[in-house]
Amino acid sequence: MATTAPGRKRSETARLAILDAARELVAADGYENLTIEGIASRAGVGKVTIYRWWPSKGLVLAEALLDRAPVINTRPPAVTGRIADDLRNWLHDWVRVLASPEGSSQIRALTSAASDDQAVAVRLYEAFTAPLHTMIVQRLGHAAQIGEIRSDADLESAADAVVGSLLYRMLTRTEEVTTQRADGLLDLLLHGLTPHSRRSEDPQETADR
Known part of the structure; x- marks a missing residue:
């Protein structure tokens, strides 16, 4: 302020x-x-x-x-009992904002300002990046508590993947930010976090049978 x-x-x-x-x-x-x-x-x-x-x-x-006049989505994911649905709906809302002309221009402007001014970088982190990251970690933490994802999962890294992937594509303009891309990221992420009854078999052992 x-x-x-x-x-x-x-x-x-x-x-x-x-x-x-x-x-x-x-x-x-x-x-x-x-x-x-x-x-x-x-x-x-x-x-x-x-x-x-x-x-x-x-x-x-x-x-x-x-x-x-913030347009960035800072509403936390819902807690309905299904982590996949809650994160997918939340990401879709977030992507729609980032893909809009106003939302994308604001993020790019703030990122440019942050690269020029450390005080702006601190403000951007405190008001946007950190809360966004924390929301994802907290929602994943709840999922881990009820057994939807592995209890030993690295939730901080998972949150980094969600935030970083979408922002990277938008800021570099390498690809349009879409809900399909968000779904692909989420499906890949949650597949790696899903509890397993046993570890995957060694490929060599399977071939020797």
């Missing part, structure tokens, strides 16, 4: 105008073309006003996209 200098009262109307201007400009022109001058002009304020409350354009954008 922005901080106000001691003894200086911040205008809420001006703050919201600045945040809305940053969001609108980055949607239209991208993060690389976003400037404090442009934000100030669109918001109808002076540059000094912006710098008084935010030390960088990245932090203006972070507050605009993470606090003012």
Whole structure:
């Protein structure tokens, strides 16, 4: 969140105008073309006003996209008793947001800002990446407790795979983010986590029979 200098009262109307201007400009022109001058002009304020409350354009954008008008899905997966269904439905909701023009542009803008500004990277991690990862770990943990997945499964790595795979494809634009891709990831992941009554037979032993 922005901080106000001691003894200086911040205008809420001006703050919201600045945040809305940053969001609108980055949607239209991208993060690389976003400037404090442009934000100030669109918001109808002076540059000094912006710098008084935010030390960088990245932090203006972070507050605009993470606090003012977030479109990113931060709702945890449901707990219905079927891990596959709950994660699949949750991932489909998440993919729809990321695949939308607004959602994809916001994630790309925030990622670009985070690469330029460590303070933005911290904000992005605290407001988005960490909560997303924690939600998946917690849902998988519940599944492990009731025997749906292995009790010794590495839940942290599983969550890394879910978050990392989708974000990688979207950020690099190597492939459209689709629910089918999410299903493929989830099916592969849960197949590896599913409890087994015994270990797979050694291929050589099977061939010798």
